[in-house]
């Protein structure tokens with residue numbers, strides 16, 4: 001039986017840091033309230049304020065009110081935040097993994113743990129204000145009131161400001177756990193970052209990912225090894241590739257792109273195919289929840305009505321339906337971008353393999369099943385040509401991130417890949 005940190009693959013340093021903090025937090029709860037009712041946690045939090053460099057004498061021993069989990073997608077930012085939340089709510093204060101505190105936190109039913117998963121492209125100010133307000137209440141379980149914000153880099157500026165106020169003057173038993181790709185000012189405002197302790201996660205090595213797929217998911221070792229390499233350190237993606245035939249087919253189609261680029265027309269066709277595949281994948285991922293939400297709202301509103309106030313109720317209902325449609329559209333856009341980005345990461349892996357082979361570097365390929373194609377590409381394009389193509393893929397990702405219309409960015413990339 002592993003504890004709550006068992007799911008964190010290849011993150012020994014971060015886990016050690018979180019274990020120390022959880023132990024310190026548990027000691028805090030056991031300690032008598034100090035004179036004047038002042039919380040020791042405030043002193044500890046102040047100790048870390050404005051200290052972005054290496055921590056002083058006793059790094060990571062303390063507990064504080066606000067944390068940022070950073071790392072590349074799939075490194076386990078939200079897994080780490082949830083595990084830490086469980087350790088804080090654990091009745092033994094360790095994150096044993098089996099007590100009610102651990103269990104309800106990990107299954108998302110703990111009354112004092114709130115998880116914000118932005119569905120659209122950003123987290124709005126109203127959502128954040130409501131959250132901050134609820135987070136200020138005393139924890140019902142007597143331990144900690146915890147707010148986990150996934151993709152904190154998608155906070156709007158106003159939402160960030162609402163959050164900052166709460167982090168600057170945190171209620172004594174409230175803990176904020178933010179997840180973001182990095183602490184770069186593009187991802188997290190400098191002022192929020194300065195109030196938080198950072199837990200850096202690294203891209204787990206393929207061997208560690210494969211090991212957890214075999215041990216926990218019962219996946220055959222050869223499949224696990226292939227999937228872990230192909231997923232480039234993204235644990236969830238590796239698991240999907242190992243288990244889901246449709247995910248494998250989509251990946252195969254993406255990796256077929258380089259050999260299909262035989263002319264301008266083929267480049268535009270490949271761009272259309274990539275965009276449409278991302279749209280189809282995204283649509284499939286949201287169709288069930290969209291339908292369930294619409295049905296639930298229609299049931300809640302009742303079907304029609306003729307009594308007094310019915311006309312006003314109808315107007316209100318129309319507004320709520322419109323709001324729902326807006327939210328669903330935003331979520332669909334996000335799902336499309338995510339699907340397209342996964343495809344671009346796969347494609348980047350292919351050209352990276354070509355570079356490695358052109359340079360005869362003693363490094364394992366990302367995509368073992370297309371290694372011979374990458375090798376042929378390496379001979380044809382040489383290292384420089386392969387690098388230019390890799391850069392075209394990375395530029396496409398950056399352009400979409402900067403809100404260039406995906407079709408425009410992908411068409412430009414396909415043309416660049418064809419021309420070299």
Ligand SMILES: [Zn+2]
Nearest residue numbers: 090096099102
């Ligand atoms: Zn526990």
